[in-house]
Amino acid sequence: KNETVTIKKTVYLLCISLENFIRMYEMSAILQFSLDVVKNRTDLLPGYNLQIICGFTQKFVSVTIFYKEFITQISNPPTKIMVIGPMFTPEAKVIAETSALYNLVEISYFVTSPQMSDSEKYPYFARTIESTALRNPAMIQVLNYFNWTKVAIISQNLDYVLPASDNLKHLLKKDNITLLSALTFDNSATQVIRQIKESAARIIIIFAGHVLARHVLCEVYRQGVYGPRHQWLIWERNAYMKLSEGKFVGMGCTKQQVLAACNFLIAFSPAKPSKEDEDTIIGDSGYTTTELRQKYSEYLDQHGYNQSILSTSAFDAIWAAAKALNASIERLQPNETIDQFTYDNNRMTKIFFNSLTNLQFEGASGHISFDEKGDRSSMIVISQHFSDGSDKEVGRYNPDDNSLTWSKQFPVRFPGGRPPPDADILITNTIKMDKVLFWVGTCFASLGIVFCTGCVAFNIYYSKLRVIKMSSPKINTLIAIGCGMSLLFIPLLGIDNHESVGSNSMCTVRLVVLVCGFTFAYGGMFAKTWRVHVIFTNKKPLKRPVRDAHLMAFVGVVLLLDVILLVAWQVTDPLVVHLFDINHEVQADGAIINRQAYICSSTYVDQWTGVLCGFKALLLIFGIFFAWETRKVRIEALNDSKEIGICVYNIMIMSFVSVPIYRLLPMQQMNMSFGIISTSVFVCTITTLLLVFGPKMQLVVTGGEKVDDCAVLPFASSVNQKKKSMVAGAMSSVVDDCRGPSTSSRC
Numbered sequence: 001k002n003e004t005v006t007i008k009k010t011v012y013l014l015c016i017s018l019e020n021f022i023r024m025y026e027m028s029a030i031l032q033f034s035l036d037v038v039k040n041r042t043d044l045l046p047g048y049n050l051q052i053i054c055g056f057t058q059k060f061v062s063v064t065i066f067y068k069e070f071i072t073q074i075s076n077p078p079t080k081i082m083v084i085g086p087m088f089t090p091e092a093k094v095i096a097e098t099s100a101l102y103n104l105v106e107i108s109y110f111v112t113s114p115q116m117s118d119s120e121k122y123p124y125f126a127r128t129i130e131s132t133a134l135r136n137p138a139m140i141q142v143l144n145y146f147n148w149t150k151v152a153i154i155s156q157n158l159d160y161v162l163p164a165s166d167n168l169k170h171l172l173k174k175d176n177i178t179l180l181s182a183l184t185f186d187n188s189a190t191q192v193i194r195q196i197k198e199s200a201a202r203i204i205i206i207f208a209g210h211v212l213a214r215h216v217l218c219e220v221y222r223q224g225v226y227g228p229r230h231q232w233l234i235w236e237r238n239a240y241m242k243l244s245e246g247k248f249v250g251m252g253c254t255k256q257q258v259l260a261a262c263n264f265l266i267a268f269s270p271a272k273p274s275k276e277d278e279d280t281i282i283g284d285s286g287y288t289t290t291e292l293r294q295k296y297s298e299y300l301d302q303h304g305y306n307q308s309i310l311s312t313s314a315f316d317a318i319w320a321a322a323k324a325l326n327a328s329i330e331r332l333q334p335n336e337t338i339d340q341f342t343y344d345n346n347r348m349t350k351i352f353f354n355s356l357t358n359l360q361f362e363g364a365s366g367h368i369s370f371d372e373k374g375d376r377s378s379m380i381v382i383s384q385h386f387s388d389g390s391d392k393e394v395g396r397y398n399p400d401d402n403s404l405t406w407s408k409q410f411p412v413r414f415p416g417g418r419p420p421p422d423a424d425i426l427i428t429n430t431i432k433m434d435k436v437l438f439w440v441g442t443c444f445a446s447l448g449i450v451f452c453t454g455c456v457a458f459n460i461y462y463s464k465l466r467v468i469k470m471s472s473p474k475i476n477t478l479i480a481i482g483c484g485m486s487l488l489f490i491p492l493l494g495i496d497n498h499e500s501v502g503s504n505s506m507c508t509v510r511l512v513v514l515v516c517g518f519t520f521a522y523g524g525m526f527a528k529t530w531r532v533h534v535i536f537t538n539k540k541p542l543k544r545p546v547r548d549a550h551l552m553a554f555v556g557v558v559l560l561l562d563v564i565l566l567v568a569w570q571v572t573d574p575l576v577v578h579l580f581d582i583n584h585e586v587q588a589d590g591a592i593i594n595r596q597a598y599i600c601s602s603t604y605v606d607q608w609t610g611v612l613c614g615f616k617a618l619l620l621i622f623g624i625f626f627a628w629e630t631r632k633v634r635i636e637a638l639n640d641s642k643e644i645g646i647c648v649y650n651i652m653i654m655s656f657v658s659v660p661i662y663r664l665l666p667m668q669q670m671n672m673s674f675g676i677i678s679t680s681v682f683v684c685t686i687t688t689l690l691l692v693f694g695p696k697m698q699l700v701v702t703g704g705e706k707v708d709d710c711a712v713l714p715f716a717s718s719v720n721q722k723k724k725s726m727v728a729g730a731m732s733s734v735v736d737d738c739r740g741p742s743t744s745s746r747c
């Protein structure tokens, strides 16, 4: 008799669904089920009975059908206190805009378009699913972290996808990150991936729905736009995660191929309860995730629904509505109850919406909280995916304090071992002479020059010795000077073209030193062999003796031709230092190493060099000819004729071997070129010096030579008597040259 019966006030939620869309049934089942769970909680909405009315549209023609259904539902009692849903962005836009006119708070559980975050247009719209733009600040942080300042975006042209990429473009601009290209596609990503492949973009972000995200990755695989040179980022791990062999039929790729393109892919997704959370009680529901799924399954069986997956965000939408209304009760005016809400009560709507956005609870889809616009705020999980199908959480982004935390357990990995550069960076590498090699060459050359100086000094000091007098000492001095100049060429060759003072002049100096050195040394030897040849091959005695002055004049003529050639070259087409691109090497991560070298060159350098080498080759050939012709001659009066012949051979062999090798070597083999040239110059000059001066020095050292007159010299046994008389005539030239003031009486 004393029992008091509490009559509960009923408040109604409204949902609008498409009748012929199977997921709508699933959704309304979920909504009903979560209401049942809510009802079990006595502390939630005490004194109220929360119910949901779903208005089903018959057939989808356009979004206006939703508008019509919405108006029908609103026009008819009972008064609805909040709207749950709808599922897709186009409908949500219409319903959110219209429901705002009726002061109705709307909570969506599936709409992810960032356009719905426009609080001016949709002031009472909230959602228990994250906006697709939520991961964009996380992407910005990751781009900044890896110093990726140039990116490209490819985006599917879909109402909840494209606005997310537009939002990212806006953030990129704010952060001074260059957007190389923003490409959109409808049904086929073939063309956009081709464009990416041909572009400079190396860091590419994919925005695409589930099915087409796989298609994008399939194209990435097919066109080979993956590996250490490209880093792909994707806005949603679920966009491609549910891979099964069957789904790839018709897409042109196997699962393994798509996974190959996914290797090292970085994905951004709102944090969801993990497997470890399965047995944790979900907030206020009183159930663990496992129990909740079981309850839901039982519920579907009881109500004759087909088996379907539990949409956790839909479950949470009902809970959010119930909790917001519950929290609003205390904030209403005295004696005011939530069922007194009318469509013109904007004050109550604001209380409801404010209570909603202040909620914090553990929902079936994870921790639920909202920002002031009604968007769900969640941690963003940054995960990395590998070709074996595995994925690892490598970091987390917290939107509350805009902070990025990297996992210590699973650090981000890159195929090249380091983050790929955001563009094909050009690393200019100037090829330089190896310093050690340069100094080794310089030391040897210096020793050689000291030896040259010694030879000249020896020649002058012992000028009165018969053996010196008889070997044309002036020509020998010329040969030694020529050898010294050739040796000087070695350090000059090794001096860096770019670093040397007056580098352009260095090109000319080098050329002059080598050409003149060659002319002095080789010209002297050539002249001497020529003299032997003239003496030995003339059938009649020479009318005029061949003196050293003639030989000097011969060298002078060769030198004059050199000078004419060099002046003509340097005046008309001067050698200057050019920076040449030697080769490009593309590294695995896209870095291009451009090897360059400073090289002396002119427009017609090859032609000039050809003329110069031709001239020298002609001299060499004649020299060889004379040396060969006189190979058996041993004329003591011309006591070094044999050695000179050997020198000529030596130079010829070195020149014919080293010049082609040098020309055939690739430009970047600077050290090798230096090694070959300096070795051949060194060997030729030192051999020449040793052959010309060595025997004379030996004679002096062993005391086998003394200052003597120019007595008739014995001929070699190989020369017959007739020749002896011929040569005797010719010998007068040498004898004349022997005659100095001090020796004239004795000759």
Ligand SMILES: NCCCC(=O)O
Residues within 6 Å of the ligand: 087, 088, 089, 090, 110, 111, 112, 113, 159, 160
């Ligand atoms: N996650 C699907 C979102 C659908 C939409 O916003 O239209």
